[in-house]
Amino acid sequence: MKTISGLSLLGSLALSCAVSAQTPADAVHSYIEAARTFAGNDHAFVFGRLCETPIASVNAPPVTGEVPAALPVIDPEREWYAEPAKVFDDLFFLGQTGFSVWGLRTTDGIILVDAIFDYSVEAEVIGGLRKLGIDPAEIKYLIISHAHGDHSGGAAFLQKQGARVIMSEADWDLYENSNAPEKASRDIVATDGMEITLGDSTVKVFITPGHTHGTISTLLPVHDNGEPHVAAIWGGTLFNFRDNPDDPRDLRLRDYAQSAVHFQAMTAINGADVILSNHTAYDGTTVKLPLLNQREIGDPHPYVIGQDAVNRYLKVAESCAIAARIAEASGL
Numbered sequence: 001m002k003t004i005s006g007l008s009l010l011g012s013l014a015l016s017c018a019v020s021a022q023t024p025a026d027a028v029h030s031y032i033e034a035a036r037t038f039a040g041n042d043h044a045f046v047f048g049r050l051c052e053t054p055i056a057s058v059n060a061p062p063v064t065g066e067v068p069a070a071l072p073v074i075d076p077e078r079e080w081y082a083e084p085a086k087v088f089d090d091l092f093f094l095g096q097t098g099f100s101v102w103g104l105r106t107t108d109g110i111i112l113v114d115a116i117f118d119y120s121v122e123a124e125v126i127g128g129l130r131k132l133g134i135d136p137a138e139i140k141y142l143i144i145s146h147a148h149g150d151h152s153g154g155a156a157f158l159q160k161q162g163a164r165v166i167m168s169e170a171d172w173d174l175y176e177n178s179n180a181p182e183k184a185s186r187d188i189v190a191t192d193g194m195e196i197t198l199g200d201s202t203v204k205v206f207i208t209p210g211h212t213h214g215t216i217s218t219l220l221p222v223h224d225n226g227e228p229h230v231a232a233i234w235g236g237t238l239f240n241f242r243d244n245p246d247d248p249r250d251l252r253l254r255d256y257a258q259s260a261v262h263f264q265a266m267t268a269i270n271g272a273d274v275i276l277s278n279h280t281a282y283d284g285t286t287v288k289l290p291l292l293n294q295r296e297i298g299d300p301h302p303y304v305i306g307q308d309a310v311n312r313y314l315k316v317a318e319s320c321a322i323a324a325r326i327a328e329a330s331g332l
């Protein structure tokens with residue numbers, strides 16, 4: 001026993017020496033390079049956006065291998081307009097060129113994740129379902145990942161169509177204090193680990209503060225030609241929050257990194273092998289959606305990336321948040 005504790009003491013001394021020899025810039029570099037490795041080729045866009053500021057602060061090498069930022073414009077009159085698409089047997093893309101709405105069709109109706117803008121929601125969600133041959137009256141629930149206008153702008157419209165609207169308490173507060181011209185009234189308040197069961201499907205929501213104080217990340221059961229998969233949506237991505245005395249950026253970055261760790265555990269426990277985003281670039285929808293159209297029988301599904309790749313995506317989010325936090329706290 002003595003030898004073991006002696007060894008572990010030596011080990012921790014060596015560790016503390018290594019840590020004390022490291023400057024903040026070294027630490028920022030190492031988190032950036034960890035994130036770059038986690039990103040690989042498949043998560044380069046999200047790495048580039050999240051580690052952009054720390055990369056600039058320490059002059060780290062630039063990002064390579066990014067995907068297009070939006071889907072191609074198909075209607076010059078409405079540059080935001082994108083066609084709806086069936087992505088899995090029971091999951092539909094109902095978003096616009098730059099922002100996503102995901103619709104899970106269960107045996108008893110549809111659960112939507114996000115509502116895009118007030119100007120686009122009717123064309124993309126209601127019009128999209130009709131184009132896919134689905135009655136929009138099937139919409140039962142609307143989960144709002146977070147209360148920014150690009151994801152909650154259509155909530156009032158969808159509530160009027162009969163959707164039950166779900167947000168976290170913190171984001172209901174944020175939403176009600178926002179300057180949205182028309183607002184949904186407070187309905188279901190999500191809590192961490194809440195399950196929403198509709199027909200044969202159960203969706204799980206997790207409170208992952210960071211991007212907003214009540215960002216919701218979601219797990220959806222989906223099927224590809226009958227084969228089950230689990231899709232994970234990381235509900236808020238950028239660190240675009242302001243620093244202010246009542247709401248310091250330092251703590252937001254801390255919460256963000258902790259939430260990424262929490263969601264890594266939840267995705268692992270639930271076997272998530274698909275990553276989705278509410279922005280079309282972050283999850284590679286700008287590349288994957290066009291690829292789906294060319295998919296032939298027996299080809300792999302472009303969205304099924306495996307559990308390791310889902311974990312790496314969330315590791316990029318965690319590592320860039322830590323890099324940004326160290327860089328900002330040390331004035332780099």
Ligand SMILES: [Zn+2]
Binds near residue numbers: 148211236
């Ligand atoms: Zn946002």
